[in-house]
Amino acid sequence: MEPGASASATAGRDLNDEEVHVTHIIKPPAKAGMAALYSRREVRLILAFALLGTLFDGAELNLIGYPLVYISGSLHVDTIALITVTTVQGFASILGGFVFGTLGDTLGRRRTFAISVLAFGLAAILGGLSVNYAMFMATRLLAGIGMGGLFGLSFSMFTECWKTGRRGTMGGIIQAMYFGGEILTEGMIFLFLTLLGHDLGWRAGYIAIGAVSTVIGVASLKLLPESKQWLSYQQHLKEGTLPKEIRRTKVPVIDIFKPQFVFGTVLFMVLSTAMFLTTNSVGAYLSTYLLKVQKLSLNTVSLIVLLGYIATIIAYTLTGIVSDALRRKYAFTLACVLGTVGFVWFLALLATHSAHIGADFWAWPTFWALMLCAGAAGGFGVLGVWMSEYFPTRIRSTGSSASYYVGRGLGAGVFPLFALAIAGTVPFALALGIIGPAAGLLFSLIAPDRTGRTIADLE
Numbered sequence: 001m002e003p004g005a006s007a008s009a010t011a012g013r014d015l016n017d018e019e020v021h022v023t024h025i026i027k028p029p030a031k032a033g034m035a036a037l038y039s040r041r042e043v044r045l046i047l048a049f050a051l052l053g054t055l056f057d058g059a060e061l062n063l064i065g066y067p068l069v070y071i072s073g074s075l076h077v078d079t080i081a082l083i084t085v086t087t088v089q090g091f092a093s094i095l096g097g098f099v100f101g102t103l104g105d106t107l108g109r110r111r112t113f114a115i116s117v118l119a120f121g122l123a124a125i126l127g128g129l130s131v132n133y134a135m136f137m138a139t140r141l142l143a144g145i146g147m148g149g150l151f152g153l154s155f156s157m158f159t160e161c162w163k164t165g166r167r168g169t170m171g172g173i174i175q176a177m178y179f180g181g182e183i184l185t186e187g188m189i190f191l192f193l194t195l196l197g198h199d200l201g202w203r204a205g206y207i208a209i210g211a212v213s214t215v216i217g218v219a220s221l222k223l224l225p226e227s228k229q230w231l232s233y234q235q236h237l238k239e240g241t242l243p244k245e246i247r248r249t250k251v252p253v254i255d256i257f258k259p260q261f262v263f264g265t266v267l268f269m270v271l272s273t274a275m276f277l278t279t280n281s282v283g284a285y286l287s288t289y290l291l292k293v294q295k296l297s298l299n300t301v302s303l304i305v306l307l308g309y310i311a312t313i314i315a316y317t318l319t320g321i322v323s324d325a326l327r328r329k330y331a332f333t334l335a336c337v338l339g340t341v342g343f344v345w346f347l348a349l350l351a352t353h354s355a356h357i358g359a360d361f362w363a364w365p366t367f368w369a370l371m372l373c374a375g376a377a378g379g380f381g382v383l384g385v386w387m388s389e390y391f392p393t394r395i396r397s398t399g400s401s402a403s404y405y406v407g408r409g410l411g412a413g414v415f416p417l418f419a420l421a422i423a424g425t426v427p428f429a430l431a432l433g434i435i436g437p438a439a440g441l442l443f444s445l446i447a448p449d450r451t452g453r454t455i456a457d458l459e
Contacts, residue, residue, distance in 0.1 A: 038225070042161065045223055045224060045225055046224065046225055047174075049154075049216075050155070051174055052177075052216050053116075053117060053216070054151075054154055054174050054177040054181070055178070055180050056121075056181055056213045057147055057178060058177065058179055059213075060120050060181070060209065061147065061182070061283075061412070062181065062182040062186065063124060063143075065086075065284050068287065069287070070193065070202045071136070074198070074199045074203075075133045081133065085136065085140050086140075086284065087414060088140060088141055088144070090411075090412045092142075093145070093147050093405045093408045093412075094406055094408070095144075095148060097404060097406065098402050099149075100116050101148075101152045101153075101397050102251065102252050102397075103115070104397025105230070105394060108231075109156060110220065111221070113149065113154075113220050114218070114220045114221045115149070116147070118214060118217035118218070119146025120142070120210075121146075121210045123210070124213060125211060125214070126139045127143070128203040128204065148405045151384060151405070152402075155171065155174070155384035155387070156227070157224075158171065158385075159455055160228070161227070164453065164454060165452070167452065168322075168328065168385050169320045169324050171384050171385035172382060174384065175316050176312075176316035176317050179309045179313050182309050183306060183309045184209070185205065185209060186302060186305060188205045188208055188209060189202055190298075192204040192208075229455060229457040230457075233393050233457045236457075236458065246392070248395060255395045255398070261391070264390050264391075264447070264448045265403060267443060267446070267448070268390070268403035269403045269406040270407075270443050271383065271447060273406065274379075274411070274435075274439040275407065275440060276407050276411020276412045277411040277433055277435050277439070278376045278440070280411055280412045281419065281431070282373055282374050282377075282430065285430040290357065293426055293427055303361075304357075304367065308371060311371045311372075312378070315335060315377065315381065316380060323381075323382040327449050327451045328382045329445070331382050333441060335378030335381070336437040336440040338376055339372070339377070339379075339440075341372060342371075342375070343433055343434035344434065346373055347431045347434065349369060354366075355427060373433060376437050379440055379444070386449070387403055389450045389451065389453050389455075390448060393457055411436070419433075
């Protein structure tokens with residue numbers, strides 16, 4: 001892929017029949033349409049920070065799910081109490097999505113990215129030092145707010161610097177780093193649990209991941225290039241040369257709910273929620289299900305969870321590739337079909353009392369059903385690019401972050417608690433994840449799609 005992207009003011013020519021809005025500019029300013037070319041070095045730096053940001057976003061989110069049993073022992077609370085922490089963190093990320101999304105469009109991508117990463121890096125360090133449940137809850141609240149900025153910022157920066165060809169493929173790889181982060185958390189905490197024991201082990205893992213995240217945040221202030229499309233838009237805004245139709249309001253959140261965008265905004269919130277329902281049914285309950293219900297050893301559970309992450313990474317990447325060959329929405333739909341099959345299979349095994357896994361896990365149908373469930377979130381592999389192509393430059397960070405983190409708040413926050421309360425048992429709470437791919441399958445078919453369009457400063 002050659003670096004650089006053209007910021008043409010005539011991006012409206014790339015619209016297709018499925019869109020619900022038109023980015024037509026009346027009497028554009030004289031400077032509109034100037035190329036916003038990125039050097040090879042700038043593209044590489046933006047890509048590197050998008051990958052790292054997504055990696056540690058995933059690592060941060062998995063800091064509760066994987067070591068949940070050991071955290072509950074250290075803090076002397078039950079599983080429900082920690083699921084409540086997950087809920088609070090999820091709601092905090094909704095707030096963070098709106099706050100950091102807005103800052104990304106008003107303060108700039110670079111500085112907002114740095115603040116976001118530093119916030120959840122510091123939260124992880126403090127979480128590892130928590131002496132009681134209340135302190136731990138407070139650190140997860142801060143982490144949730146901080147994580148609210150990463151997705152929208154990473155994909156806004158990437159989409160703005162990357163040419164249209166194979167944008168979906170690289171977007172899938174970026175999003176796959178999220179589960180790379182979950183693997184990182186599993187590996188580091190497993191290592192520290194083995195070396196230091198159950199109490200000190202998870203704490204050391206928190207501190208290590210937080211320290212690395214903090215370094216990335218500081219480095220981004222110096223090395224991460226600012227979006228040239230955003231800089232160009234800000235210059236026009238400062239000079240007062242923008243037509244009324246494309247002037248951003250002082251609170252960009254208002255803009256994403258204007259008539260020309262509200263349909264897409266709401267649908268992307270629904271699709272994001274669907275994907276988080278899918279991933280968090282597995283992420284929140286899989287380890288506990290294998291440890292407490294199936295009575296497997298920590299070594300075996302860690303290996304199964306790792307294989308689930310690998311299946312998801314492959315699904316993310318493949319979905320991105322398919323989205324370039326077809327369209328974003330159709331690739332997302334196919335991923336949801338796969339997920340529905342996996343969860344139906346697992347539910348059938350539970351209903352017939354056949355859901356068993358032994359030490360030779362690869363020989364059991366339940367293992368393969370769970371692998372399909374893990375890969376069901378492949379739609380995430382295209383969602384970031386899909387949303388970034390939908391929203392114009394002036395509100396791209398706000399629209400992407402708000403849509404994504406409303407989904408995280410509902411799917412990763414409310415759903416785990418809701419699922420356990422309704423299902424009554426961990427196995428059936430895990431199986432309720434079928435709601436995610438089923439809803440994604442339905443709503444993806446009516447979502448707007450602007451696959452492969454050119455990203456401009458004025459749209």
